[in-house]
Amino acid sequence: MSTVSVSPRLRRALAAGVVLSLAVSLAACSADSDAEPDAASTGSSAPAADAGSALDLSDVCPATVVMQQDWQPEAEHGAMYALVGDDYSIDTDAKTVTGSLVAQGVDTGVDIEVRPGGPNVNFQPVPALMYLDTDILIGAVNTDAAIVAAADQPTVAVASQLTWSPQILMWDPESHPGAETIEDATADGAVVVTSGDVIPALLQSQGMIDSSQVDTSYEGTPQRFVSDPTILQQGFATAEPYIYENEIPEWGRPIDYQLLSEIGYSIYPEPLAVRADAVEEYGDCLAKLVPIMQQSQLDFLEDPSAAIALILDLVDQYDTGWTYSEGVAEYSVAQQLELGIVEDDPATGVFGAFDPDRMQSILDDFVPFLVESGSISSSDADAIDVDSLYTNDFLDTSISMG
Incomplete structure (x- = not known):
């Protein structure tokens, strides 16, 4: 048989399997880049949010809200990329995209920077990155990865984006x-x-x-x-x-x-999380930002075209060997909806909410696997309080797919 062509897209499954073995690594994995972005930000074309409104983040959030993904740009991360304004600039050395944070058609008064994960950060787990660089406010942290990191790099999930x-x-x-x-x-x-x-x-x-x-x-x-x-x-x-x-x-x-x-693989995949200390420190910001993230996911699924165009631009300009086609991106969106991968929380009907019973079940079911694999110790596992892994406090309970 002839040699089979290799799509780097498939390597994400490998990374998902090895992340647990990397989760205890604390080594910094990416050097600061002195390179200038490839284009200067000239300001978003979106109108400014009304001062003091729910969409005005200028008085409560950092001037640049940094978000860390766990893999290369793809449609599963659409909610983050959908917030990047049309004035975005790309740093091809640091592998970041920065632009005005635009939500629901208005400029929120702050910028957003989205960073990809995986090979771009030497496969470092997101919790490790968040503690190495505290500029990162939001990270995508799988529930099992949060359990592994709970002892040394605790994170608190604040909104689910993919429900399953x-x-x-x-x-x-x-x-x-x-x-x-x-x-x-x-x-x-x-x-x-x-x-x-x-x-x-x-x-x-x-x-x-x-x-x-x-x-x-x-x-x-x-x-x-x-x-x-x-x-x-x-x-x-x-x-x-x-x-x-x-x-x-x-x-x-x-x-x-x-x-x-x-x-039974019941983890929340890539929910948005913050460092445990950031819940209080950035509480006022999260109270506005989390509902924006809830709505951004729904808006992306309704009209993904602009965010997909950005994702494809990033894949092309980052030039890491990762391949990702428009066909796969559009298929991803369709599957997220058709298979119910994205849906309202079945227990409450709120999009982005965490089910306390499901969270406890995840802890009960997955800790034995993680202990057996050596990802966490028995003593660290016994010390985990499920309530420390998530909060529904910042959600807008009126936001749903229905």
């Missing part, structure tokens, strides 16, 4: 005819290929697979799946189904999959 994880296990429908679920597809002893221990541990805890079916050698490329379509492989519902069918010519046909959230 888009992570999947995928399989070839021709190799597993009639399979509709992960349990169906693994019933014949198929090997499950992942980049970390958490997913296999979850499947084993539910009796779906045994130890002979575990393979944690996934490298984030399609080579293995294309050459051995009997395996199941991790991926994202917002990307891999489109990529494999449309952008990997060696495959070029549909795949089947199931969301891991349907079988």
Whole structure:
């Protein structure tokens, strides 16, 4: 068989698996850049927010609100990029984009800077970055990553953006005819290929697979799946189904999959979080900014075109080897809505809210996996108070998708 082309887009799944092993690293990973942005900010074309209004951040927030993502620019991060005004400038050395923070059509009186994660920061976990550089106000921190970091780099989630994880296990429908679920597809002893221990541990805890079916050698490329379509492989519902069918010519046909959230992978993916000390220090800012972030996600999903154009511009100008097409971006938006990956909190009907019962369940279910993998110690796990991991206090409870 000919060599399979590698899409760097697929490497995100690998990064998701290795983040836990990196979470205790404190080493700084990116040098300050002396490079000037490639364009000077000339002011947003949006009208200014009314002084003192809910959209006026000038009197309560930092002059530049810095937000840190956990991966390369993509549509799953649309709410952040949708706030970047049309006066944006890009620093191709530091890999940042800065512009007026524009919400609901008005200039909020402050700037926003969005920083990508992953290879741009040597795969450092977001909590570590937030404590290394306290200019970062908002970071995207998965719930399991927050649990791992709780002892030394505690963060508090303030709003959920993706309600459910888009992570999947995928399989070839021709190799597993009639399979509709992960349990169906693994019933014949198929090997499950992942980049970390958490997913296999979850499947084993539910009796779906045994130890002979575990393979944690996934490298984030399609080579293995294309050459051995009997395996199941991790991926994202917002990307891999489109990529494999449309952008990997060696495959070029549909795949089947199931969301891991349907079988107990219940973490909140990439919720917006702040350092624990920032809850009080920036409380007045968060009281205005969090509702803006709630609405930004909904506005992005309703009309993603401008933010997608920015994301594609950043991918092109950052030039890191990451590839991301307009087709994948549009597919991601459609999947977020169609699969209910983004929805109102089922318990309250508020978009962006955290369900206390779900948060407790995440802590109860995932701590044993994290302790067993060595990501956290038993003593640190016992010290975690679930209420310290999140707050609903800054949400606008009137904001919903309904």
